[in-house]
Amino acid sequence: MVSLQKADLKIYELIKQEEKRQQDVLEMIPSENYASKAVMEALGSVLTNKYSEGYPKKRYYQGNKFVDDVEILACERAKKLFGVPYVNVQPYSGSPANTAIYFALLEPFKDKIMGLSLAFGGHLTHGSSVSFSGKYFKIVSYELDKDGFLDYDAIEKLAVSEKPKIIVCGATAYPRIIDFKRFGEIVDKVGCYLLADISHITGLIIAGVHPSPVPYVDIIMTTTHKTLRGPRGAMIMVTEKGLKKDSELGIKIDKAIIPGLQGGPHDNQTAAIAVALLEASRPSFKKYGEQVVKNAKVLAGKLTEFGFDLVSGGTDNHLLLIDLTNKKVNGAVAALALEIAGIVVNKNAVPNDKMPRFYPSGIRLGTPAITTRGMKEKEMMQIAKWINEAVNEVGGLELPQNLEERKIFWKEARARISENKNLLKISQEVKTLCSKFPLS
Numbered sequence: 226m227v228s229l230q231k232a233d234l235k236i237y238e239l240i241k242q243e244e245k246r247q248q249d250v251l252e253m254i255p256s257e258n259y260a261s262k263a264v265m266e267a268l269g270s271v272l273t274n275k276y277s278e279g280y281p282k283k284r285y286y287q288g289n290k291f292v293d294d295v296e297i298l299a300c301e302r303a304k305k306l307f308g309v310p311y312v313n314v315q316p317y318s319g320s321p322a323n324t325a326i327y328f329a330l331l332e333p334f335k336d337k338i339m340g341l342s343l344a345f346g347g348h349l350t351h352g353s354s355v356s357f358s359g360k361y362f363k364i365v366s367y368e369l370d371k372d373g374f375l376d377y378d379a380i381e382k383l384a385v386s387e388k389p390k391i392i393v394c395g396a397t398a399y400p401r402i403i404d405f406k407r408f409g410e411i412v413d414k415v416g417c418y419l420l421a422d423i424s425h426i427t428g429l430i431i432a433g434v435h436p437s438p439v440p441y442v443d444i445i446m447t448t449t450h451k452t453l454r455g456p457r458g459a460m461i462m463v464t465e466k467g468l469k470k471d472s473e474l475g476i477k478i479d480k481a482i483i484p485g486l487q488g489g490p491h492d493n494q495t496a497a498i499a500v501a502l503l504e505a506s507r508p509s510f511k512k513y514g515e516q517v518v519k520n521a522k523v524l525a526g527k528l529t530e531f532g533f534d535l536v537s538g539g540t541d542n543h544l545l546l547i548d549l550t551n552k553k554v555n556g557a558v559a560a561l562a563l564e565i566a567g568i569v570v571n572k573n574a575v576p577n578d579k580m581p582r583f584y585p586s587g588i589r590l591g592t593p594a595i596t597t598r599g600m601k602e603k604e605m606m607q608i609a610k611w612i613n614e615a616v617n618e619v620g621g622l623e624l625p626q627n628l629e630e631r632k633i634f635w636k637e638a639r640a641r642i643s644e645n646k647n648l649l650k651i652s653q654e655v656k657t658l659c660s661k662f663p664l665s
């Protein structure tokens with residue numbers, strides 16, 4: 226067979242360039258990570274050639290002798306690791322997985338989803354009006370309190386008055402522990418389903434550094450490519466509690482995935498998920514999860530010393546949400562400056578943000594990927610210093626309110642930031658540090 230390099234030089238070179246970029250920068254987007262060589266090998270295997278609509282031993286296609294075993298193994302590993310009786314490993318990714326759960330349990334245009342507002346750290350699929358979840362279902366959103374924490378009494382009051390069919394707990398930009406037990410009590414009072422979307426914190430739950438939702442919720446959805454360090458993908462799990470509430474829950478989820486939403490599962494992805502689950506069951510993964518949180522806490526402490534305003538005042542998990550209002554710099558500008566400095570984060574809305582979504586007031590950053598590289602507390606101190614220097618470099622570059630002025634400002638700022646000598650100097654120092662932590 227012809228190699229990629231020979232078959233398509235352009236794509237080969239782009240991949241090589243991306244490989245070098247990933248090596249030379251600090252990847253601090255909290256939803257990103259580095260999958261292992263073993264995970265990538267499974268993902269790039271011959272399993273990509275196979276069609277296997279259906280479930281193990283009940284397929285619509287022939288030739289699934291080995292694929293069945295792969296899927297069974299992936300499910301068994303997930304069941305054991307999380308302590309749940311039912312797993313579906315076929316969702317293509319997190320958004321289709323949440324879609325399938327809603328399709329399995331809710332009636333469109335009639336039933337209500339209650340989730341954390343997108344503006345306060347929830348995911349698009351938790352009932353945002355711009356996503357299918359808000360278009361096809363009734364929605365009610367809860368928010369954070371003035372200090373940036375989940376307000377469980379307010380959530381309970383809202384749930385009692387709104388009577389949703391499902392409550393979603395879990396977030397995409399929440400730096401604190403989620404009290405799944407308290408959510409379970411609320412749901413028991415209301416009599417609806419409870420879905421824990423643990424996409425961001427799965428690895429921390431496996432490592433024992435975040436409480437598990439398993440005893441308290443009915444359904445769990447997780448992506449497999451964030452703190453779990455697997456391939457892009459997702460899993461849906463049903464708990465004992467969920468099966469007690471509705472013994473058909475697993476069957477409903479299976480049917481919602483296929484024929485409801487998807488066709489053939491991505492068997493190469495299933496195999497890679499199985500590999501990631503095996504890796505996550507080892508003692509070294511526990512150490513990894515512990516270090517992710519230690520690193521985030523050190524980073525949070527040092528950035529606070531530098532005068533950064535952390536939403537909720539710190540972190541309990543893998544991520545930090547920083548409100549840059551006091552630094553007089555917009556999140557989009559800061560994220561660009563940090564990228565030029567070799568530190569890759571994302572701009573992010575902060576609670577009660579007055580700025581538009583494309584120019585939010587904050588940035589979100591996290592430690593899962595840099596911890597995978599082996600970086601520890603010492604490196605976090607240095608990274609905090611670089612972040613401080615890079616953001617100070619663009620401090621005062623506030624965004625004009627007027628849209629036309631904003632366009633001109635952004636064009637000029639982009640050019641200036643891209644050529645800023647101090648930022649480029651930091652990027653060289655970052656590169657030197659990264660070279661000591663090669664991606665294996």
Ligand SMILES: Cc1ncc(COP(=O)(O)O)c(C=O)c1O
Nearest residue numbers: 318319320348396397422424448
């Ligand atoms: C909490 C949460 N749920 C669901 C998703 C959706 O996952 P995907 O991007 O794989 O569709 C994300 C992704 O960022 C997420 O953070």
